[in-house]
Amino acid sequence: MGKLAKRIAKSREGIDRDQLYEVAExxxxxxxxATAKFDETVEIAMNLGVDPRHADQMVRGVVSLPNGTGRSVRVAVFAKGDKADEAKAAGADIVGAEDLVEIVQKGEINFDRCIATPDMMPLVGRLGKVLGPRGMMPNPKVGTVTADVTAAVNASKGGAVEFRVEKAGIVHAGVGKVSFDESALVENVKAFADAVIKAKPTGAKGNFVKKVAISSTMGPGLKIDPATLASA
Structure with missing residues (x-):
């Protein structure tokens, strides 16, 4: 048995793959x-009772995790004039207009999150085929199309996590690092789950949250009892 296989086997010792665990446990x-040589990300996956092929069953939104994500986020802002200056002052990593559109059209995407002022959307709309599949297209519903670029940049840098249900009805995201305190991770997990539950679409019928699991980047997944996700 190789070193990786041994490490995986050891990480699964004492874990019941079928048990529903309380979040803190x-x-x-x-x-x-979590024994990897890097600070693993703690990830959550929620199986929802929706079919996102129907518009009235789409689930998407954004949540500011109370303890941040633990990762450095590079933010790009499409803006001109005073708004461009405001974005730079707020700490945006990349700011531009037509020049930034050209860069992205070439496939050069050196950022993790994208924000645009409303007047820039006719330009940014050309990038739908590039940014859309990556889940990075600015959208007013999640606060990434806004005139308040300072607030948007601060939110992105400070732990805002955007979520969108995938074809199979699954929403997933990173909610912190294994180096975080247990209480901080529990708070982040509950905050994310709460935001998803509040985003329940009108077309969702029956049981909305079917399954929930959390894991670290290299560790085993543990099933969560949905009843323990409610914030105190």
């Missing part, structure tokens, strides 16, 4: 089994 188990 699952976080504790994940932290204790």
């Amino acid at each position: 699952a976080v504790k188990l994940i932290k204790s089994r």
Whole structure:
């Protein structure tokens, strides 16, 4: 058995793959089994009772995690004039207009999150085929098309996580690092789940949250009892 296989086998010791764990217990188990040589990301996956092929069952939104994500986020802002200056002052990593559109059209995407002022959307709309598949297209529903670029940049840098349901009805995201305190991770997990639950679409019928699991980047997944996701 190779080193990787041995490490994986060891990380799964004492874990019941079929048990529904309380959030705090699952976080504790994940932290204790994260043995990679880097600060692993704690990830959540929620299986929802929706069919996103129907417009009235689409689930999307944004949530500011109370303890941040633990990762450095590069932010690009499409803006001109005073708004461009405002974006730079707020800490945006890349700011531009037509020049930035040309760069992105060439496939040069050196950022993690994209913001645009409303007047820039006719230009940014040309980038739908490039940014759309990456889930990076600015959208007013999640606060990335806005005149308040300072607030948008600060939110992106400070732990805002955008989510969107995939074809199979799954929403997933990183909600922190294994180096975080257990309480901080629990708060982030609950905040994310709460935001998804509040984003329940009108077309969703029956049980909305079917399954929930959390894991670290290299660790095993643990099933979460949805009843323990409610914030205190």
